[in-house]
Amino acid sequence: MKHIYVLLLLILICSFNCMCSQEKNNYLLIKTSMGDIKVKLYDETPLHRDQYLKLVDEGFFKDRIFHRVIEDFMIQGGEAQTKTGEEEPPLIPAEFCFPQHYHKRGVLAAARMGDNVNPEKKSDGCQFYIVTGKKFVPSQIADIEKQRYEQLKQQIFNRLRKENTEAIKTLYREGDKEGMAALQEKLIQQMETEAESRKAESLYSDEQKEAYTSLGGTPHLDGEYTVFGEVVEGMDVVAKIEAVQTAGQDRPLTPVTFSIVRAD
Structure with a gap:
C-alpha cells in the first residue's frame, strides 16, 4: 500500500511539473x-x-x-x-x-x-x-456594432444561398422568375430570423467597450x-x-x- 501512495505522489509531482513547464513555454x-x-x-x-x-x-x-x-x-x-x-x-x-x-x-x-x-x-x-x-468614443463603438450586424447578415445570406445553389440553378434554367423571387424572399426571411437570434455576436460587452475606449x-x-x-x-x-x-x-x-x- 505504501508503494502505491509513493507512486501516486510521483505521478502528481510529474503532472504538476509538466503543467508548469507547459505554461512556461507559452x-x-x-x-x-x-x-x-x-x-x-x-x-x-x-x-x-x-x-x-x-x-x-x-x-x-x-x-x-x-x-x-x-x-x-x-x-x-x-x-x-x-x-x-x-x-x-x-x-x-x-x-x-x-x-x-x-x-x-x-x-x-x-x-x-x-x-x-x-x-x-x-x-x-x-x-x-x-x-x-x-481609442474610440462610445458612438463609434455603436457604429461598429451596426456594421458587424450587417456583416453577420451578409454571411448568413451567403451561406443560405450556397445551400440552395441547385434550386437556384433549376429555377434559372426554367426561367421561373416568380419562383426565383419567392425563393429570394424566403432566404431573406430566414436570414433575418437567424441574424436576430445571433445578434449578440455583433455586440460588445461592457468590458470590451471599456477596453476600446480607455x-x-x-x-x-x-x-x-x-x-x-x-x-x-x-x-x-x-x-x-x-x-x-x-x-x-x-x-x-x-x-x-x-x-x-x-x-x-
Missing part, C-alpha cells in the same frame, strides 16, 4: 533592435501556439524585420524571405475566440490574405502583428483575424517601433530587426 521574447517585447501565447488557440513555438525552436524567427508599421494601427513582421528560396510555413486554420479574445491594444494576432483568395480566413503561417490601435485597439478586425496572444512586457518598445518613419507600403526607412526566442 511565453516568447521578441528581441528587437529597439528593445525587448515579451508575449504570452493563448492556450485557446492551440494551432497558432504550437506552430509559433515550433518555428521559434527551429530558429525561423532569427534576424527578421518589421516590414509594415502603421501608426495608431499595428506593427507587423515575420514574413518569409521567399526571394531567397525559403519555404513558406503552412497556413493555420482560423481560431476565432471572440468575445474572449479581441483586438484591444497590445494583443498578438495573425496576418492573412484577403477574403477573395482566402474565404476561410486562414492565418499566414508566420506573419504576425501587434495591435496599437486608437486602452484603444482595432475593433473592426474582430472575427476577421485570429488573436492568439498578448504583450505582457514591452509595450513601450512597441510604441517606439510604431513611431518610426516609413516609406512606401508602410515599410520603415530604417529597418527594425528582431529575433524570437522562448522566454521564462
Whole structure:
C-alpha cells in the first residue's frame, strides 16, 4: 500500500511539473533592435501556439524585420524571405475566440490574405502583428456594432444561398422568375430570423467597450483575424517601433530587426 501512495505522489509531482513547464513555454521574447517585447501565447488557440513555438525552436524567427508599421494601427513582421528560396510555413486554420479574445491594444494576432483568395480566413503561417490601435468614443463603438450586424447578415445570406445553389440553378434554367423571387424572399426571411437570434455576436460587452475606449485597439478586425496572444512586457518598445518613419507600403526607412526566442 505504501508503494502505491509513493507512486501516486510521483505521478502528481510529474503532472504538476509538466503543467508548469507547459505554461512556461507559452511565453516568447521578441528581441528587437529597439528593445525587448515579451508575449504570452493563448492556450485557446492551440494551432497558432504550437506552430509559433515550433518555428521559434527551429530558429525561423532569427534576424527578421518589421516590414509594415502603421501608426495608431499595428506593427507587423515575420514574413518569409521567399526571394531567397525559403519555404513558406503552412497556413493555420482560423481560431476565432471572440468575445474572449479581441483586438484591444497590445494583443498578438495573425496576418492573412484577403477574403477573395482566402474565404476561410486562414492565418499566414508566420506573419504576425501587434495591435496599437486608437481609442474610440462610445458612438463609434455603436457604429461598429451596426456594421458587424450587417456583416453577420451578409454571411448568413451567403451561406443560405450556397445551400440552395441547385434550386437556384433549376429555377434559372426554367426561367421561373416568380419562383426565383419567392425563393429570394424566403432566404431573406430566414436570414433575418437567424441574424436576430445571433445578434449578440455583433455586440460588445461592457468590458470590451471599456477596453476600446480607455486602452484603444482595432475593433473592426474582430472575427476577421485570429488573436492568439498578448504583450505582457514591452509595450513601450512597441510604441517606439510604431513611431518610426516609413516609406512606401508602410515599410520603415530604417529597418527594425528582431529575433524570437522562448522566454521564462
